[in-house]
Amino acid sequence: MRALRTDWEDQLLRDNDLLRAIADKVGGPFHIMFPEQIADNIRGFQKVFADKGVTGLIRYGKKANKAACAVTACAQTDAGVDVSSVGELKAALAGGVLGENLMVTGPAKSHELLELAAHHGAVIAIDHLDEISHLAQRERADDASSPTRIVLRVLPPESNSRFGMTNHEIAVALEKIDNESVQLNGFSFHLPGYDPAPRAELAHNLIDRCLRAREQGHPASVISIGGGFSVGYVSKDDWSEFSTNYSRLWFHGDRGPTLDSYYPYHCETPGPDMLRAILEHNDLEHRLRMEQIHLVIEPGRALLAGAGSTVFQVQGRKTRQAHDFPYDILTVNGTSLSLSEQWFESEFLPDPVLWPLSIESAAAVPTCVGGATCLESDMLSRRRIPLGRRAETGDLLMYLNTAGYQMDSNESAFHELQTPPKVVVWRTEGNKLTYRFDDSTS
Numbered sequence: 001m002r003a004l005r006t007d008w009e010d011q012l013l014r015d016n017d018l019l020r021a022i023a024d025k026v027g028g029p030f031h032i033m034f035p036e037q038i039a040d041n042i043r044g045f046q047k048v049f050a051d052k053g054v055t056g057l058i059r060y061g062k063k064a065n066k067a068a069c070a071v072t073a074c075a076q077t078d079a080g081v082d083v084s085s086v087g088e089l090k091a092a093l094a095g096g097v098l099g100e101n102l103m104v105t106g107p108a109k110s111h112e113l114l115e116l117a118a119h120h121g122a123v124i125a126i127d128h129l130d131e132i133s134h135l136a137q138r139e140r141a142d143d144a145s146s147p148t149r150i151v152l153r154v155l156p157p158e159s160n161s162r163f164g165m166t167n168h169e170i171a172v173a174l175e176k177i178d179n180e181s182v183q184l185n186g187f188s189f190h191l192p193g194y195d196p197a198p199r200a201e202l203a204h205n206l207i208d209r210c211l212r213a214r215e216q217g218h219p220a221s222v223i224s225i226g227g228g229f230s231v232g233y234v235s236k237d238d239w240s241e242f243s244t245n246y247s248r249l250w251f252h253g254d255r256g257p258t259l260d261s262y263y264p265y266h267c268e269t270p271g272p273d274m275l276r277a278i279l280e281h282n283d284l285e286h287r288l289r290m291e292q293i294h295l296v297i298e299p300g301r302a303l304l305a306g307a308g309s310t311v312f313q314v315q316g317r318k319t320r321q322a323h324d325f326p327y328d329i330l331t332v333n334g335t336s337l338s339l340s341e342q343w344f345e346s347e348f349l350p351d352p353v354l355w356p357l358s359i360e361s362a363a364a365v366p367t368c369v370g371g372a373t374c375l376e377s378d379m380l381s382r383r384r385i386p387l388g389r390r391a392e393t394g395d396l397l398m399y400l401n402t403a404g405y406q407m408d409s410n411e412s413a414f415h416e417l418q419t420p421p422k423v424v425v426w427r428t429e430g431n432k433l434t435y436r437f438d439d440s441t442s
Contacts, residue, residue, distance in 0.1 A: 001234050001239075001242055001349050001350055001385075002234065002238060002350070002351055003234060003350035003353070003399075003400040003401060004232060004233060004235065004350075004400075005400060006034075006037060006306040008034045008037065008425070008427075008433070009306070009309060012032070012309075012425065012433055013353060013357060014357070015433060016356075018425075018433055018434075019311065019355055019398070020396070022423055022435060023311065023313055023396060026420075026421060026423070027418075028333055028334065028417070028418045028420065029310065029311060029312045029313070029333055029334030029338060029420040030310075030311055030420045030422070031067075031308060031309070031310050031311075031338070031402070031403075031407045031408075031420050031421070031422045032308055032310070032311065032422075032423050032424075032425055032435075033067050033069050033070070033308045033403060033422055033424050033425070033438060034306075034307050034424075034425050034426070035069040035070065035072065035073040035424065035426070036073075036426060036427070037305075037306050037307035038070055038073040038303055038307045039073045039077050041303045041304070041305055041307070042058060042060075042073070042074065042077045042079045042303060043077060044271060044272040045058055045272050045275055045297065045299065045303075046058065046077075046078075047272065048275045048276050048279070049275075049295075051276075052276070052279050052285045053289055054279060054285050054288050054289060054295055055288075055293075055294045055295070056294070056295050056296075056297065057080065057101075057294055057295070057296045057297070058074075058079040058080065058296075058297055058299070059079070059080040059082040059101070059102075059103040059224075059297070059298045060074045060079055060080070060081045060298070060299065060300065060303050061082045061227045061298045061299060061300030061301075061303075062081050062083050062084075062088045062092065062300070063084060063088070063300060063409070064300030064301055064303075064304055064403075064405050065300075065304055065308070065403050065404065065405070065407055065408065066091075066407075066408050066422075066440050067403075067407075067422050067438050067440055068091065068094075068095055068438050068440040069422075069424045069439070070303075070307075070403075071091060071092055071095030071096070072095050072096060074095070074303075075095055079101075079303075080097055080098075080101030080102055080103060081095075081097050081101070081102055081103070082102075082103045082104075082227075082300075083102060083103070083104055083105070084105050084106035085106070085113065086110070086112055086113050086116060089102065089104065089113065089117065089122070090116075091440075093120065099117075099119075099121045099122050100120075100122070100123075102117070102120065102123070103123050103125060103224065103296065103298060104122050104123070104124045105125040105127075105153070105188075105298075106125075107127045107128065107162065107163055108130070108131070109127075109128075109131060111134060114131060114134055114135060117148075118135060118138060121149070123150065123151060123185060123222075124148065124149070124150045124151075125150070125151050125152075125153045125188050125224065126150050126151065126165070126173065127163060127164065127165065128165075129165075129169060129173060129176065132150070132173055132176050132177060132182055133176065135150070135181065135182050136176070136178065136181045136182050147179060147180055147181055147182055147183035148181070148182050148183065149183050149185045150177075150182055150183065150184060151184075151185050151186045151187055151188045151222060151223075151224055152173050152174075152186075152187050152188070153187075153188045153189065153190075154170065154187050154189045154202075154205075154206065156189055156191055156202060157202075161190075163190065164189065164190075174213060174216060174218070177218065179217065179219070183219065184213055184219070185219070185222040186206070186209075186210050186213075186220045186221060186222030186293075186294075187206040187209045187210065187213075187220070187222075187223055187224075188206075188223065188224035188225075188226065188296070189202055189206065189224070189225065189226060190226035190227070190228070191226065191228060192228070193228065194228060194229075194230040194274070196269065196277035196278045196281055197281055199225050199278050200277075200278045200279075200282055200284045201281070201282065203223055203225050203278070203284055203295070204282060204284060204287065206223040207223060207287055207288070207293055210222075210291070210293060221292060221293055221294055222293070222294045223293055223294075223295060223296065224296035224298065225295065225297060226297070226298050227298045227299045227300050227301070227302070229270075229274045229275065229302035230264065230269065230270050230271070230274055230302070231270055231271065231301050231404060232265075232267050232270040232305075233263075233265040233266070233349070233350045233401055234265045234266050234349070235266065236266050236268075238266070239264075239266035240266075246259045249323065250383055250384055251368075252322075252329070252368045252382045252383075252384065253382070254322075255382065256382065256383065257345055257346050257347055261345055261346045262346055262347070262349060263341065263346070263349075265349050265350065270302070270305070271302040271305060275297065279295075300404060300405070301404030301405055302404075304404040305401065305404065307403045308401070308402055308403025308404075309398050309399060309400050309401065309402055310338060310339065310398070310402040310406065310420070311397070311399075312332035312333055312334045312380070312397045312399075313332060313333045313394065313395070313396055313397075314330050314331070314332055314333075314391050314392065314393055314394060314396070314397060315331045315332060315333050315372065316330070316331045316393060317329070317330050317331075317391060317392070317393065322384075325366070326366075327365075327366035327367065327368065328365060328366070328367045328368070328387075328391065329367075329369075329370055330367060330368070330369045330370065330391050330397070331370050331371070331372060332369060332370070332371065332372065332380065332397060333372055334371060334372060334417065334420060335371035335372060335373050335378055335380075335414060335417060336371050336377075336378050336379060336380045337371075337410045337411045338407065338408075338410075338411055338420050339380050339399060339402065339406050340405055340406050340407075340408075340409045340410045342379065342382075343410050347381070347382060347383060348380075348381075348399065348402070348406060349383070350399070350400060350401060351385050351387075352369070352381065352397045352398055352399045352400075353398045353400065354387050354388065354389065354391055354395055354396075354397060355397070356395070356396075358389060359389075360389055361388065361390070364386035365386070365387045365389060365390045365391075366384035366385070366386055366387075367381075367384065367385050367386075367391065368381055368382060368383070368384055368385070369381040369385070369397065372415070372417060373414060373415050373417070374415070407420075407422070421437055421438070422437070422438035422440060423435050423436070423438065424436050424437070424438050
């Protein structure tokens with residue numbers, strides 16, 4: 001399961017000094033962010049919209065990573081941010097994103113969040129009827145000159161999600177909206193999975209809702225189809241071989257997750273290609289143009305694809321026996337809380353890279369990776385990964401492509417271990433890599 005590498009990751013791994021310099025400076029595990037890749041990913045989505053002649057708005061799903069440099073990359077490339085808390089909203093504004101380019105989502109939002117969003121002109125995705133009442137009262141109290149822009153979040157058909165509004169709730173909402181204090185911009189939804197077809201079909205449904213809302217006097221011209229744009233982590237051949245021959249006996253203690261619990265680490269239509277497939281399904285692009293509907297997308301993982309890695313230092317090694325062959329167990333100077341997939345009854349599958357790079361041995365060394373806590377379950381890689389050589393104390397282990405959701409959604413200072421800081425890496429004019437600490441790192 002060799003991880004696909006970007007050019008900047010290859011350059012970093014070939015650098016004889018930079019990784020060690022950062023490791024010595026931090027004195028613990030750390031995350032690396034490369035915001036130029038985020039900007040490139042945003043431009044990839046923008047190109048699809050331009051190619052299709054569709055007015056598209058990109059709102060980065062901030063929950064995918066707390067790094068301040070990700071927000072700055074959005075501000076520099078005319079992308080907005082999708083936020084769900086007061087803290088996220090303030091961080092987006094501090095990063096240079098205009099309030100009008102914010103999408104505020106989440107269930108039954110706090111009054112503070114609604115007030116702040118309305119004040120800065122953000123679009124608010126309504127998930128609860130009481131939110132409309134509060135916004136209407138708030139605007140009347142402030143005697144504001146322009147209404148608060150909202151979209152109504154629709155509960156997908158046959159879904160048991162706790163998010164979204166039923167058809168009855170949508171009908172009640174349409175009656176409550178007066179377009180003077182609160183203005184209906186359109187509708188939104190979020191779907192699980194990574195199939196383009198259901199998203200396109202539900203987008204057609206939202207266009208129909210916009211047209212009916214217009215007949216009722218609402219200026220509905222926006223639909224948001226959320227995120228869920230897939231990311232490719234490994235090659236097609238590696239994923240096929242893994243899936244076909246999968247065995248739970250590959251894991252320490254023969255305790256691997258079930259195959260269906262994994263993220264699909266290879267996909268045929270990643271990121272912008274998935275957006276293209278959505279627009280082409282049932283001629284959605286033509287309808288959007290014809291009805292003058294703006295399409296909002298809220299990628300998180302897909303905007304972070306290839307934009308970050310996570311580095312641990314090896315603290316120790318022991319050897320164990322399983323099924324008549326030996327394998328190593330490493331202990332690193334961090335925890336699996338910094339690779340969030342391990343805490344969702346799954347495992348982050350792409351193989352880490354052992355650094356310094358060196359000539360690989362004749363035979364691969366099966367290796368598991370454990371964290372520095374006293375928990376038996378604290379395993380960064382329970383799978384016996386075939387490292388090219390035996391790891392030594394002081395070596396670095398770099399997990400690639402971890403920026404999307406892996407880095408910080410579950411991190412804590414358990415055992416009073418330090419939380420890994422984020423390090424921003426960029427190329428100088430001489431094409432050398434240098435670094436600084438991210439503004440989100442205290």
